[in-house]
Amino acid sequence: MxxxxxxxxxxxxxxxxxxxxxxxxxxxxxxxxxxxxxxxxxxxxxxxxxxxxxxxxxxxxxxxxxxxxxxxxxxxxxxxxxxxxxxxxxxxxxxxxxxxxxxxxxxxxxxxxxxxxxxxxxxxxxxxxxxxxxxxxxxxxxxxxYIQDASYLSGIIAGSMTTSGNIGMVGGFPIPEVNRLMHAFMAGAHEMNPDIKFQVSFIGSWFDPPKAKETAFAMIENGADLLYAERFGVSDAAQEKGILAIGNVIDTQADYPETVVASAIWHxxxxxxxxxxxxxxxxxxxxxxxxxxxxxxGGSSLAPLGTFEGKVPQSALDLVAKRTAEIKAGTFAVEINDEEPKSS
Structure with missing residues (x-):
């Protein structure tokens, strides 16, 4: 009802x-x-x-x-x-x-x-x-x-999968809820490669897949070979252009089996x-x-790799396992940064 x-x-x-x-x-x-x-x-x-x-x-x-x-x-x-x-x-x-x-x-x-x-x-x-x-x-x-823990882990995966070192990030609005997840993702990616550059853009809407898709296309044309899909529409662009994406809040890999490598899930x-x-x-x-x-x-987790099992470098998987154990034990804390992230 x-x-x-x-x-x-x-x-x-x-x-x-x-x-x-x-x-x-x-x-x-x-x-x-x-x-x-x-x-x-x-x-x-x-x-x-x-x-x-x-x-x-x-x-x-x-x-x-x-x-x-x-x-x-x-x-x-x-x-x-x-x-x-x-x-x-x-x-x-x-x-x-x-x-x-x-x-x-x-x-x-x-x-x-x-x-x-x-x-x-x-x-x-x-x-x-x-x-x-x-x-x-x-x-x-x-x-x-506050799913920055899982976002950080998804960033580790992303950092190991980009070959260009150029990652595009499309968000809704630059408010604390979104900003902290982007910063955590970026920190995780830098764990694997501190030289990674990020393109950051906000579409000014919580639900406008066409606009998110067009923004993602522009980032791909500007060299991004992996996208952070904070909004619906971003993974569609990645799929059409044959590059990878990282999901947020929900697991969409079933819809994008060759595109979405990992996702930070909110429970x-x-x-x-x-x-x-x-x-x-x-x-x-x-x-x-x-x-x-x-x-x-128990409020957040990293989605299973699914179709990307065996495709993620072992060094990244080892770091994800190590950090996950430390986060759950309380010996490692992902920084909560609510400031608006900027392109690098």
Missing amino acids: HRKSTTNSNAISRRRFMATTAGGALLAGAVSLPSRLLAAEPIKCAGIYTVPVEQQWVSRIHKAAMTAQDRGDISYVYSENVSNTDYARVMREYAEQGYKLIIGEAFAVEQEAREVAAEYPDIAFLLGSSFKEDAALPNFAVFDN FEPTLDAAIAAVQAGNFKAADYGVYSFMKE
């Missing part, structure tokens, strides 16, 4: 930073929600998304919610293609309908989303955000996909499961759930 908004998602610029908000405050002492938030099983959960559920980032949230519903933990409905101007209204509609856990993305509607949450203190809100939780808003938790299940457990226990509170995306928490 789901509801759809008729708003065109391609018009969305979902990550305009709010001008003023209390959301930047760090949580000093979390305040639990009233015990009446405790919901009977299954918890009524609603997802609100500004793009189609097929889009990479949202698809991982949707997948985790469907899994939780199949387990019987939640009863899940969702709205996709919700415009920024309609987002607060849809939040209120679900709140008025008795949904106890509302998930989604507040990136372009930070202030409005927090204002709605304040109106419904007995409802748990878990929304993607570039900002932190606010102790004054105890029912509003934030998350982001939203640990994030959502932690929120469900908190609602079930009646102690959901303002917190940063971003930590559940770390590899050591």
Whole structure:
């Protein structure tokens, strides 16, 4: 069961930073929600998304919610293609309908989303955000996909597979979520070859495959022999031109078996499961759930090599294995760099 908004998602610029908000405050002492938030099983959960559920980032949230519903933990409905101007209204509609856990993305509607949450203190809100939780808003938790660990490992693979030493990187917007993954990827590639150069470009959209494809074509003409596909459309360009690509958030190798070498995968299940457990226990509170995306928490992984088994240099595989063990053990930390990456 789901509801759809008729708003065109391609018009969305979902990550305009709010001008003023209390959301930047760090949580000093979390305040639990009233015990009446405790919901009977299954918890009524609603997802609100500004793009189609097929889009990479949202698809991982949707997948985790469907899994939780199949387990019987939640009863899940969702709205996709919700415009920024309609987002607060849809939040209120679900709140008025008795949904106890509302998930989604507040990136372009930070202030409005927090204002709605304040109106419904007995409802748990878990929304993607570039900002932190606010102790004054105890029912509003934030998350982001901190999958820099897996992105770094995919960069090691990329660094071993490029022959020109020229890698093209196409992203949506230069916001922290994207920037940190690009920087981690670049750091991994430099582990294999410190002389690798990067072409970096952002298309100004979360879902515009044709534009991403054209941007990738330009990079290939400028010498790139491997592409970092942060957006849909990039792997299509790589496939058409006969070069390699590295995926992001989801594993698309089945669609591009001779093109996508590796992918950094986001697993939203640990994030959502932690929120469900908190609602079930009646102690959901303002917190940063971003930590559940770390590899050591099971929130990210490097996709299997699949069709590229035996084609990646052993030196890269050995380093990937070594770093993976160190990351999980906590003895190696991939740098989190949220600054906008530049071409080199």
